[in-house]
Amino acid sequence: MSGREFFTTRTVAEALTGFRPAHRTPVEHVPLSAALHRVPAAAIPAPHDLPGFAKSTVDGFAVRAADTYGASEGLPSYLDLLGAVRMGTAPTVAVRAGGCVAMPTGGVLPEGADAVVMIEFTAETMPGTIEVTRPVAPGGGLVRANDDVTAGAPLVPGGRPLRAPELGLLAAAGVTSVPVHARPRVTIISTGDEVVPPETASLRPGQVRDATASALAGLILDAGGDPTIAGIVSDEPGALKNKLTEVLPHSDLVVVSAGSSVGARDETAGAVAAVGDVWCHGLAIKPGKPTLLAECSGVPVIGLPGNPLSALVVFGQIGIPLVWRLCGCATPPPRPNLRARLSRNLASAAGRLDVIQVRLADGVAEPLFGPSALLSVLTRADGYLLIPEPATGLDSGADVAVTLYT
Amino acid sequence: MSGREFFTTRTVAEALTGFRPAHRTPVEHVPLSAALHRVPAAAIPAPHDLPGFAKSTVDGFAVRAADTYGASEGLPSYLDLLGAVRMGTAPTVAVRAGGCVAMPTGGVLPEGADAVVMIEFTAETMPGTIEVTRPVAPGGGLVRANDDVTAGAPLVPGGRPLRAPELGLLAAAGVTSVPVHARPRVTIISTGDEVVPPETASLRPGQVRDATASALAGLILDAGGDPTIAGIVSDEPGALKNKLTEVLPHSDLVVVSAGSSVGARDETAGAVAAVGDVWCHGLAIKPGKPTLLAECSGVPVIGLPGNPLSALVVFGQIGIPLVWRLCGCATPPPRPNLRARLSRNLASAAGRLDVIQVRLADGVAEPLFGPSALLSVLTRADGYLLIPEPATGLDSGADVAVTLYT
Structure with a gap:
């Protein structure tokens, strides 16, 4: 007798809002070189102002802006050249009224100066005298000491995966060890008497190599998780x-890739129920209905359908957001999307999320059909479209959003 | 005297089509667990049919379809139950006319059968006799031995980064070691007397920590490269x-993050010209004009502008496609895009590509301005939009495509 009847079927929307285990991975420190796409546990404050000093953004001359007011080609201002600033060193001279100091881009603004005139609008007509042919406003040609970030303000927010430029900002601030949530340890268990490891050189009739575990490991890596194929x-x-x-004691998430037979599915439900609380068994999604969600000793467990295609579709909708959430990220990074025109009518049952694999050509999305036993439906697809839960289908020619595979 | 005048300025479009070093990374074999997003050197053929045997896609009974024609609730077909197929093993019994064999989902189709009736449309009314209440067509309820992939046909194409489901298909075929292009070794050299390592605890006036190298390393990782920060x-x-x-002898691509002063820029051009051929010095892009492209002993070299923002923008447009091409991938994976309404007029010079950082809110793209000396312009952005080379600007309210940062 199947145990399924004891459990509740839920919609994907219900699962995404309702199945939210509190478990989060611990915080660890990683070097900048390993921090890309990792999720800071909290905002990281700037230890000091950035860039840290007022500096020139042009090659030119540091001046008092007022000394340039009214300057033109016909009636230049003439300023005394008081010295030069060298890159990477403190100025050794200040700017006084009627004077100027030569500046390289990136040089420290000398005391007394409030602007930098671009070299293009100057000429050294006599040695020691700089002619300025265009006025500059205070603040022109420079950035201030805290224009990038003020001391104490966040360099990066918490809870959002670090992007490449943010690594740069952290480096600029001298933050070379970043507190981030540990990558969720996701253990993948495959089941089924017919399933053998991918390394199996030749198959006996009826045997299949484990395809789902390797594909799941890929999806988990993409979501910032640390997959372990547990056999x-x-x-x-x-x-x-x-x-x-x-x-369970060594996992932040356990994924069971179920055998495809009814017996195997029931065995999964029974085994999970024996060690934890089943939240739902049955998800209103096509493909992927025989999905199980549970929490065992605080660790979320996903029981996936036996067909590889169904398993990967469900993991994409339910598992990937969960992996992100486990490392403290509520909003996963955006995925590439493309608008396209649907090539044919698609029917769907109201209350069920349909995930349709499509090929794209010339702005047309062509649905790919085939039994969910076939992984090639997925590998031939360029992406997928969703028929949302309330809808009963989509019309040929409809403008649809296709999420692209990467 | 600057050497710049000797070199040509090019457009980004010219650089993308014209600057195409022939160098490719060598082919190496990696295990499936390390193959995600790696680029196969050539299509990988299926060593045998997949799934490799005709199998049931439902729980039910293997039959000769003809024996079910005309079956209905009112007038069922009655078939002799000849045995059962066990998961993962060869059938021990064949189907003959008037007979059927019990099948689990995924079981091997017995000889003599051409369809599988779902258990929902059957009943065992007497021990040993199965009542079938709905007809099934030949091929119903099963997949054929080569429905996924035929022996010799490609499992995955060459030249396209491997996606998670493709790892599954390779595993199913027993391909556990994948010939892929080596990750391009990208060496990042920073220059500038004012630049100090990110680890530097306290800065002297005028010093800046190296921000660009860490950010570039992130972009290179995202593009499948293997960055080395060379100091x-x-x-x-x-x-x-x-x-x-x-x-150069240990690099597939060298990126020079130039000092920001004119002197530093000229030094870069001179040094690169001394060891190779400069293809262009000056790119019609904003920000990022003082970009240098060269080939030295067959290895492409990119000289980036000194400002971190400019450097990262240029590397995004020119460097990332180059890293992909070095490992044999002509079409980099799609990047997330969003249509938005531009909040204000933007001017641009015809013949120049403008890369505008934007924040997004409620479908509106708000350009972020600020000196390109500020890295925070980039870290505050949600993405960027392009003003193409022929355009002279964009109007407020224009529908624009924003490429999102991830």
Whole structure:
């Protein structure tokens, strides 16, 4: 007798808002070189003003802006050249009224100056005298000491994966060790008497190599997780429960890639129920209905459908947001999208999320059909479109958003 | 005297089509667990049919389809139950006319059967007799031995970064070691007397920590490259040339993050010209004009502008496609895009590509302005929009495509 009837079917929307285990990965410190796409636990404040000193953004001359007012080609201002600033060193001379100091781009603004005139609008007509042919306003040609970030203000926000330029800003501030949530350890358990490791050179009739685990590991890496392929568990009663008990203490998320037979599915539900609380068994999604969500000793567990295509579709909708959330990221990074015109009518049941694989050509999205036993439906697709839960279908010619695979 | 005048300024479009060094990274074999986003050197053929045997996609009974024609609730077909197929093993019984064999989802189709009836449309009314209440067509309820991929046909194409489901298909085919182009070794050289390593605890006046190298390393990782931060070279004559000579033999691409002063820029051009051929010095892009492209001993070299913002913008437009091309990928993966309404008029010079940083809110793209000396312009941005080379600007309210940062 199947245990499924005891459990509730939920919509994907309900699962995304309702199945939110509180578990978060601990905070660890990583060097900048390993911090890309990692999620800071909290905003990281600037230890000091950035850039830290007022500096020139042009090659030219530091001046008092007032000394240039009214300057023109016909009636230049003449300023005494008091010295020069060298890159990377403190100025050794200040600017006084009627004077100027030669500046390289990036040089420290000398005391007394409030602007930098671009070299293009100057000429050294006599040695020691600079002719200025265009006025500059105070603040012109320079950035102030805190124009990038003020001391104490956030360099980067918490909870958002670090992007490349943010690594630069952290480096500029001298933050070379970044407190981030640990990558969620995601353990992948495959089940099914018919499933053998990918390394198996030749198959006996009826055997299949484990495709789902390798593909899931890829999706987990993309979501910032740290996948472990924990091997294949037989359909023997008790085997999965034992494996779960073994891996739960070392996992932030456990994914069970179920065998495809009814017996295997029921075994998964029974084993999970024996070690934790089943939140739902059955998800209103196509493909992917026989999905199970549970929490075992505080660790979320996803029981995926047996077909690789269904398993990967469900993991994309439910598992990826969960991996991000486990490391403190509520808003996963955007995924590439393209508007396209649907090539044919698509029917759907109201209350169910349909995930349709499509090929794209010339702005037209062509749905790919085929049994969800076939992984090639997914590998041939350029992306997918969703028929939302309230809809009963989409019309040929409809403008649809296709999420592209990367 | 500057050497710049000897070199040509090019447009970004010209650079993308014209600056195409022939160098490609060598092919290496990596395990599936390390193959995500790696670029196969050529299409990888299926060593055998996949799934490799005809199998059931439903729980039910293997039949001869003809035996079910006309079956209905009112007038079922009655079939002799000849046995059962067990998961992962060869059938021990064939189907003959008038007979059927019990099948789990994923089981091997027995000889003599051409369809599988779903269990929902059957009943075992008497022990050993199965009542079928709905007809099934030949091929129903099953996939054929080569429905996923036929032996010899490509599992994955060459030249396109591997996506997660493709790792699954390779695993299913027993391909656990994948021939891919090596990750391009990208050496990052920083220059400038004012530049100090990010680890520098306290700065002297005028010093800045190297921000660009860490940010570039992030962009390079995202593009599938293997970045090495080779340190900071002083503006001393000859220093950069010596460093280039040292790193070129171990690099697939060299990126020089130039000092910001005119002197530093000229030093870069001179050093690169001394060890290779300068393709252009000056790119019609804003920000980022003082960009240099060269080929030294077959290795492409990019000389970036001194300002971090300019450097990262140029590397995004020119460097990232180059890193992909070095590992045999002509079409980099799609990047997330969003249509938005521009909040204000933007002017541009015809013949120049403008890269405008924007913040997004409620479908409106708000340009972020600020000196390109400020890295925070980039870290505050949600993405960027392009004003193409022929355009002279964009009008407020224009529908623009914003490429999102991830």
